[in-house]
Every structure is written in C-alpha cells, then in structure tokens.
Amino acid sequence: MLQPGKAVKVTIYLSEGATHHGVPVYSSILDFLFYRGVSGATVTRGVAGFGADHHMHSLSSVEISDRLPIKIEFIEAQEKADSLLGKLEELSGTALIEIQETTVVKPAQLSKAAKPVHSTHLKIEGKAQMMRIYLSEEDRWQNKPLYEALVEAMRANDIAGVTVYRGILGYGAHRRMHKDKPLLSSHHGSVMLSAIDTAEKLQAILPIVDQMVQEGLVVFSDVDIIKYAYRPEVSE
Numbered sequence: 001m002l003q004p005g006k007a008v009k010v011t012i013y014l015s016e017g018a019t020h021h022g023v024p025v026y027s028s029i030l031d032f033l034f035y036r037g038v039s040g041a042t043v044t045r046g047v048a049g050f051g052a053d054h055h056m057h058s059l060s061s062v063e064i065s066d067r068l069p070i071k072i073e074f075i076e077a078q079e080k081a082d083s084l085l086g087k088l089e090e091l092s093g094t095a096l097i098e099i100q101e102t103t104v105v106k107p108a109q110l111s112k113a114a115k116p117v118h119s120t121h122l123k124i125e126g127k128a129q130m131m132r133i134y135l136s137e138e139d140r141w142q143n144k145p146l147y148e149a150l151v152e153a154m155r156a157n158d159i160a161g162v163t164v165y166r167g168i169l170g171y172g173a174h175r176r177m178h179k180d181k182p183l184l185s186s187h188h189g190s191v192m193l194s195a196i197d198t199a200e201k202l203q204a205i206l207p208i209v210d211q212m213v214q215e216g217l218v219v220f221s222d223v224d225i226i227k228y229a230y231r232p233e234v235s236e
Contacts, residue, residue, distance in 0.1 A: 002039040002107040008081045009102045012072040012088065014095035016045065026070045029091050033074055036084060040108060041074035075102060128225045131202050133193040133209065135216035137166070147191045150212060154195055157205045162195040196223060 018025040026043050033041045046069035076084075081099065088097060139146035147164050154162045167190035195202065202220070209218060 002076065002104060004104050004107060006078070007075050007102055007104045008078050009073060009075045009100045010081055010084075010088075011098040011100070012092050012095055013098070014070050014072075014092055016068045016070045018070075018093065018095070020091055020093070025091060025093065025095070026072055029072055029088065032087060032091060033084070038074050038076055038080075038084070041072060044071045044073075045069075046071065075104065125226050126224075127199075128196055128223050129199045129202050130221045130223045131193075131195045131209075132219050132221070133195075133213060133216060134218075135191060135193075135213060137189045137191050139214075139216070141212050146212065147193055150193055150209065153208055153212065154205065157201075157208070159195050159201060159205060160197040162193055165192045165194065167191065196225065 012029065014025055016024070016026070020028045030041055030043060085097070133150065135146055137145070137147070141149040151162055151164065206218075
C-alpha cells in the first residue's frame with residue numbers, strides 16, 4: 001500500500017492503436033500494473049497530438065482516429081516502480097516513459113468494510129402468475145422508452161422480477177412485419193416484458209400498466225414456481 005512520503009510518478013505516452021500480441025498496449029499495461037499490486041493507475045485519452053513520427057493525429061466529428069495519444073499514469077514507491085520498469089519497457093515498445101519524483105501527502109484510503117452478510121438458503125415453491133406485455137420498441141411514456149418505464153414501475157411496486165426481450169421477427173395488430181436488422185438500429189421492432197409474481201401483486205399493478213400501455217397486448221398465465229433464493233441477514 002502506498003505510504004506518505006517520497007515516491008515517483010510514472011507516465012507512459014503511447015498511441016491508442018498500439019497493440020501487444022493483438023491486445024491494446026494500454027490494456028496490457030493496465031492489467032500488468034493491477035496484478036502487480038500497484039496502488040492505482042489512470043488511462044487518459046488525448047483529443048489531438050503528435051509523437052516521434054511527427055504526424056498530427058486528431059479526433060473530429062468527421063474522422064475517428066485510432067492513432068490518438070494515450071497517457072498512463074501511476075504513483076508508487078521508487079523501489080517498486082524500478083522493479084516494474086523492465087516489463088513496462090517491453091510492453092510499451094516505442095512509447096515514451098517518464099519518471100518524476102513526487103511526494104505523497106495523503107494516500108487514497110480504502111472504503112470502510114461493509115458489515116458481514118450471512119445468507120440463509122430458502123426454497124420457495126407455489127402457484128404464481130406470469131404477466132407478458134407485448135408492445136413496440138418505439139412506444140414511449142413521458143419521454144422515455146415505454147418498456148424502460150414499465151420496468152421502473154414494476155420495481156417501484158415490488159414486483160419480484162421482470163425481463164425485457166427484443167423480438168427479431170414478427171408482426172402485430174397492424175400486420176406490419178418487423179425484422180431485426182443487425183447493421184441498422186430501426187427502433188421499430190417488438191419487445192416483450194415478462195414478469196412473474198403472485199396473482200395479487202400482478203393484479204394490483206395492472207391499473208398502472210393499463211394507464212401506461214396505450215396500444216399493446218397484456219396476457220396472464222398460471223405458472224408453478226420453484227425458486228431458490230437467499231435471504232440476507234446483516235450482522236449488527
């Protein structure tokens with residue numbers, strides 16, 4: 001752990017497009033530092049710059065360059081930084097490595113440990129209902145996607161869980177064929193929300209669903225559930 005006192009700041013300047021064994025160099029360096037126990041490291045991306053090749057690289061709305069400058073910085077004790085330099089030079093290739101003496105006034109503190117949580121294994125079985133809601137991906141409610149708003153409403157009303165599925169092919173009441181196009185995001189496909197809970201809880205939220213879904217299909221099915229869950233017990 002980094003201690004107050006004399007230390008060094010190591011900065012590595014490289015190109016975003018540089019790779020090492022097919023992996024971005026900055027990613028390889030960050031992994032190396034992490035698993036060698038370095039206290040912390042930061043990767044920042046430049047919007048313009050040039051390097052040893054004296055070619056100007058920039059990011060614009062027209063062109064996105066993979067040659068933009070990347071800077072990796074970390075602060076460590078001199079002895080530990082020295083032990084890492086050999087591998088850093090190997091990983092960084094033609095990149096520039098700079099070392100500056102610095103002083104750590106106050107090292108970063110670890111967040112307080114959470115209270116231990118013990119779990120009790122439960123097996124819940126019984127009758128329940130499944131509610132399925134079919135609607136269009138483009139449907140909205142109060143300036144947000146309707147399916148997203150429905151998920152939020154169900155969570156706020158303690159529905160046990162809900163999953164959103166995106167259709168890849170189908171048609172609805174207007175008999176228009178909707179097909180998912182991998183290369184184009186049309187946002188005109190169909191989505192289905194599936195929620196399972198007790199009949200009482202689903203019936204209680206039905207008026208909210210009815211208010212939010214102006215055009216769509218809502219269906220209920222009886223289901224048998226076998227649910228394995230964990231009840232957290234927080235120690236005082």
